[in-house]
Amino acid sequence: MSGHLVENNYTTGAIRAMELDPFPNKPAGEFICNVISNDWVNEEYKLVVLGAHKKALTAVAGQFFHLLCPTPDGAEVWMRRPMSVYRVDQSGGRIEFLYKSEGRGTRGIATLKSGDEFNIAGPLGVGFWLEPDWKNIVVLGRGVGLATLAPLSQMAFEAGVNVTALLSARNRDVVMSRDLFESYNADVIELIDTDGSSDVSNVKNIIEGLIKDQKADAFFTCGSNRLLNLLKDQGRKYGIPGQVAMEQLMVCGVGACYVCVRTFNVNNERVLRRVCREGPVFKMEETVGW
Amino acid sequence: MPRGAGVQDGGDGWMVDLSVEIGELTLQNPITPASGSFSWEYDEFIDLNELGGLVAKTICREPRDGNPTPRMAETEAGIIQSIGLPGKGIDYFLENIVPEYAKFDPPLIVSCSSEDPDEFALLASELSVPDVDVVECNISCPTRNTSGGNFALSDEHTGEVVSKLRAATDKPLWAKLSPNAGDIVSIARAAEEAGADALCIANTFLGLKIRTDNFRPAIGNKYGGMVSPALKPIVLRMVYQCAKEVKIPIIGIGGVTKAEDVVEYMLAGASAVGIGYAAFRNPTALTSIIRDLEVWCDNRGIKRVSELIGAIKDEDMEMDTLTAASQGV
Ligand SMILES: Cc1cc2nc3c(=O)[nH]c(=O)nc-3n(C[C@H](O)[C@H](O)[C@H](O)COP(=O)(O)OP(=O)(O)OC[C@H]3O[C@@H](n4cnc5c(N)ncnc54)[C@H](O)[C@@H]3O)c2cc1C
Ligand SMILES: Cc1cc2nc3c(=O)[nH]c(=O)nc-3n(C[C@H](O)[C@H](O)[C@H](O)COP(=O)(O)O)c2cc1C
Ligand code: FES
Numbered sequence: 001m002s003g004h005l006v007e008n009n010y011t012t013g014a015i016r017a018m019e020l021d022p023f024p025n026k027p028a029g030e031f032i033c034n035v036i037s038n039d040w041v042n043e044e045y046k047l048v049v050l051g052a053h054k055k056a057l058t059a060v061a062g063q064f065f066h067l068l069c070p071t072p073d074g075a076e077v078w079m080r081r082p083m084s085v086y087r088v089d090q091s092g093g094r095i096e097f098l099y100k101s102e103g104r105g106t107r108g109i110a111t112l113k114s115g116d117e118f119n120i121a122g123p124l125g126v127g128f129w130l131e132p133d134w135k136n137i138v139v140l141g142r143g144v145g146l147a148t149l150a151p152l153s154q155m156a157f158e159a160g161v162n163v164t165a166l167l168s169a170r171n172r173d174v175v176m177s178r179d180l181f182e183s184y185n186a187d188v189i190e191l192i193d194t195d196g197s198s199d200v201s202n203v204k205n206i207i208e209g210l211i212k213d214q215k216a217d218a219f220f221t222c223g224s225n226r227l228l229n230l231l232k233d234q235g236r237k238y239g240i241p242g243q244v245a246m247e248q249l250m251v252c253g254v255g256a257c258y259v260c261v262r263t264f265n266v267n268n269e270r271v272l273r274r275v276c277r278e279g280p281v282f283k284m285e286e287t288v289g290w
Numbered sequence: 291m292p293r294g295a296g297v298q299d300g301g302d303g304w305m306v307d308l309s310v311e312i313g314e315l316t317l318q319n320p321i322t323p324a325s326g327s328f329s330w331e332y333d334e335f336i337d338l339n340e341l342g343g344l345v346a347k348t349i350c351r352e353p354r355d356g357n358p359t360p361r362m363a364e365t366e367a368g369i370i371q372s373i374g375l376p377g378k379g380i381d382y383f384l385e386n387i388v389p390e391y392a393k394f395d396p397p398l399i400v401s402c403s404s405e406d407p408d409e410f411a412l413l414a415s416e417l418s419v420p421d422v423d424v425v426e427c428n429i430s431c432p433t434r435n436t437s438g439g440n441f442a443l444s445d446e447h448t449g450e451v452v453s454k455l456r457a458a459t460d461k462p463l464w465a466k467l468s469p470n471a472g473d474i475v476s477i478a479r480a481a482e483e484a485g486a487d488a489l490c491i492a493n494t495f496l497g498l499k500i501r502t503d504n505f506r507p508a509i510g511n512k513y514g515g516m517v518s519p520a521l522k523p524i525v526l527r528m529v530y531q532c533a534k535e536v537k538i539p540i541i542g543i544g545g546v547t548k549a550e551d552v553v554e555y556m557l558a559g560a561s562a563v564g565i566g567y568a569a570f571r572n573p574t575a576l577t578s579i580i581r582d583l584e585v586w587c588d589n590r591g592i593k594r595v596s597e598l599i600g601a602i603k604d605e606d607m608e609m610d611t612l613t614a615a616s617q618g619v
Contacts, residue, residue, distance in 0.1 A: 011548040011582050013336075013574030022577075028334040030574045068571065078364050078518070079570065104364075121335070121573050251362050251371065251570050255331035256347070258373050259361045272355060272376070277331065 014119050017053050017093060028122055028254070029055050035116040036094065038109075042174050045100050045144065046110055047086065050118060052095045059085045059095065061151035062127030062245055062281040066253035067097070068119035072107035080121065081105040082250045082276070084148040087180065095120075098147035098176065124253050125280050128152050128243055130159050134217040137161055138210055139186070140203070140231060142168035143176075145223015148245045148280075150177040152220055157184035164215055166191055166206065168198045168227065200230055207231070211238050218242055219284060229289045242284030248275040263288045306587040307594040308580070310342070310561050312539045313462050313487045315397060315423065317342035320552060320562035320595060321580045324543050325401035325426065325466070326373065327517075327566030330390045335573040338394045340580055342562060346383075346391060348401040348428040351413045353379040358510030363499045368518020368567070370497040372511035375403060375431060380416050388421050397423035399464065403431060407441075407451045411458035418459045425461045427452065430468035430493035432515045442468035442493075445480035456485030464541065466490035467532075469525060478532040488539045490564060491529050495521060517567050519545040526558050533559020533600060547575070549582035556598035 014030040015021060021029065033050035041047050059065070066080040086098040101110040112118055130137070137156060141149040146167060156163045163186035169175040171194045181188050189206060191198035210216045211234070219231045219242030228244055235242050248260040255277030264273050264286045273279065308319035322343040323332070329347060330338065338344060356376025362369055377383065391398045400422045404410035414425050429451055430442035441447040442465075452465055465481040467474060469492040478489055494515025499508035507513075522545025529542045542555030543564035555563050568575040587595055 007586075008550055009548060010572060011568070011575050011578045012572040013578035013581075014572065022574075023335065023337055026333070026335055026337070028573070030335065030572060066573075075366065078367075078369050079362070119572075124334070249360050249362055251369070252327065252573075254329075254334055254573065256329035257327055257362075257371075257570070258347075258356060258376050259359075259371065261356070261359065261361075261376070 012119070015053055017051050019053070021053070021055060027058070028124055029053065030119065030121045031056050033095070033118045033120055035112045035114055035118055037114055038112045041098065041176065044174055045098055045147075045176060047096055047098050048109060048112060048118070049094055049096050050120070051093055052120070054093065056095055056120065056123065057088050057090055057093065059088055059123035060127040061085070061155045062148065063123040063125050064253075064280060065097070065120040065122035066124060066250065067105075067109065068121070069105040069108035070111060070116075070118070072104050072111055077105050077108055079105070079251060080253065081109075082247075082253060082280075084245065084280070085123065086147050086150055087154075088151070098144070098150070100144045121253065125276055126278065128155065128220060128245075128281050130156065130161055131218070131241075134161060136164070136215040137218045137220060138164050138166065138207065138216045139181075139220045140166040140168070140207075140227050141222055142198075142224040142227060145221070145245070146176045148222040149220060150180045153181045153184040153186050156186075162215070163187070164189065164210055166203065168192075168203075168224070170194070200226065203227070204230060204234070207234050211240070216240055220244070221284070225289055228284070228287065232284055232287070232289070235284060243281050244284045244287055245280045246275050246282055246287065247280070250276050252276070305593065306584050307596075308584060308587075310596050310599070312541070312561055315462055317562055318396065319580050319583070320556065321576060321583070322399065322541065322562055322564050323569065323576060324564035324566035325428065327569065330394070332569065332573065332576070333394075336577045339396065340577045341396050342580075343397050343399050343424075344391050344394060345399045345426070345564065346387060346401060347377070348375050348403045348431070349377050349380065349383045349413075349417070350375050350403055351380050351409055351416075353377065353382070360509050361511075363508035363514070365497070365499055365516070367520040368516055370499055370509060370514030370516050371494075372509055372514040374511060380413060384416070384419060388419065392421045399424040399426050401426040401428045401466065403428040407454045410451055411454040414455045414463075415458040418461050422461060424464055425455070425459050426464040426466055426490060427455050428466050428493070430466050430470075432468060432470055432494050432496040432513070440468060442466070442477055443471050445476045448477050449480040449484045452481050452484035452486050462487040464488040464490055466493055468493050469521075469528060469544070470496050474528050475531050475535050478536050482536045482538050486538060488541060488561075489532065489536065490541045490543055491532055491560075492525050492544055519547050519567065521545050522551060526554055529555060529560050530558040530602070546579070547571070549579055549586045552579060552583050553586065553598060556595070557600070557602040559600040559602070561596070561599055
């Protein structure tokens, strides 16, 4: 915080966990979190656990934070990286992100160690929502998309909604979030490339079975165009609504720059919407496959 | 946390008067956002009432989708971006966007653009409604065609379009210039002569990034405006040169990320600054920079920030090299 002026440095009003919030009435903030742990969950993904200011803990499933990534190589990372909240632990004052370390930003996140500081901005965007008449939902995700979908299990659990989670992955070792879904009583089905269970025809059969058993009042997905199109087809055929979390490159994360637009189909008209502001969660019916 | 460690004046104000004058308009402090990198949605993070002014994204008369995605790419020292001035047109803007800004106290500066001088003038007159305090003409969008739209590359085109805009509006008229012009001082003079009330220096630098994996331009529009704190010394130099040649106030825009950058721009002759990138990096930057500027001034006993305008000490530069080099670092 300013007050004492750190001369000749980037200026930020970011606040640490116990600091007074200069803008208590604003829904989002810039927070300096302390890294509690940052470990591999399997050969591809890491989970970073942060101690955060209590305003950060207001994030709901599907919302995201804009992360100021440390450098992986000594040179600057110029843009923040959007990342959906994986888990919020209210009582522990913690917030978690599950991520795949790929480019410079996420490789930078991977360098964080316990005790380091990490600047995150948010919570941002529109998260998932549950309509009152939905009693059973189907969550279908693949790869890192599951990081975005996983907190839905808690949201549904707290609303008394049953979840069937279809977790798709290349092989059994990289199936993610099974524990988290199961801890909230979700029925979990793994869909794996190596044994063919992730084939579109098999997934379609499973979904039609769930529809027949009246376990599919709504669909939720993220991360795979193939799965999105499959759910859209089923949704259209059986009149089942759905939500999808979308991704796009972002600059501001709040709706100012229009970098993050994607095309949607609203009342048979193609329109652009900002993923950071009108989304990242959108009605499945309005998305355009890619 | 209390608002800084500076000295309070007994009331709830501060010892430092941060207000600046841009022509007839008084800003409560010299910190404004830069057009296109800001919107009322920043209200999610900060109290917009603390800002010196509010600046709306450049508006065009007709609805536009903007440029193809991707609209941004990171480079070694900043980003290039080309958004393409998307928007829903003037009617939507007046009905829906202006009221969003009108909820806040600072003056509203509306940026506008057109490739055609007559349409541009019409737009300026349509924008001259009570809730709009300043019309800023974006005559410098770097990715627009040089033969239409990017008037600020030529003093002749600048003079022509600014004269038309001047005749079309009674609002204060600010002209946003291009750093891509060969001689920005001559453009600044042309804008002043044509009746601009202030100059915004500057828009973005035209750039290009090529992907080495597929040999294609990295952003959908091919060319993009480069944005980076690395460009601050270049824009600062332009502000300094222009301030020596024009009498109207200057808003320095480019690479401001901290209070000292504001001080530098003011010393070079700017009356205020515009900030874009810093708010992407730190969404609380705009208000934090205001606080830091206050503390910076207070720490040095500067009572009015406006004292800094043009206060660069650039006389006595004639010292000979041997004398200079005989001094310590
Ligand atoms: C709302 C939202 C939630 C997300 N949640 C997660 C999550 O929980 N876990 C996770 O691992 N990933 C998530 N992603 C994707 C994540 O943002 C990208 O993996 C990340 O930005 C890549 O950065 P990089 O430096 O590794 O890659 P680079 O390729 O070096 O990035 C270059 C630029 O492209 C952008 N970019 C690259 N891929 C993506 C992408 N898929 N989406 C958006 N921007 C991208 C980067 O932000 C950066 O600006 C999410 C994306 C969005 C939009
Ligand atoms: C995403 C983005 C969009 C912009 N859109 C506009 C615009 O619509 N009109 C305009 O005059 N300048 C626009 N600019 C330029 C900024 O107003 C500003 O001149 C530039 O970013 C330099 O300031 P900075 O270094 O503080 O970012 C845009 C810049 C960015 C990064
Ligand atoms: S990232 Fe700027 S509008 Fe969405």
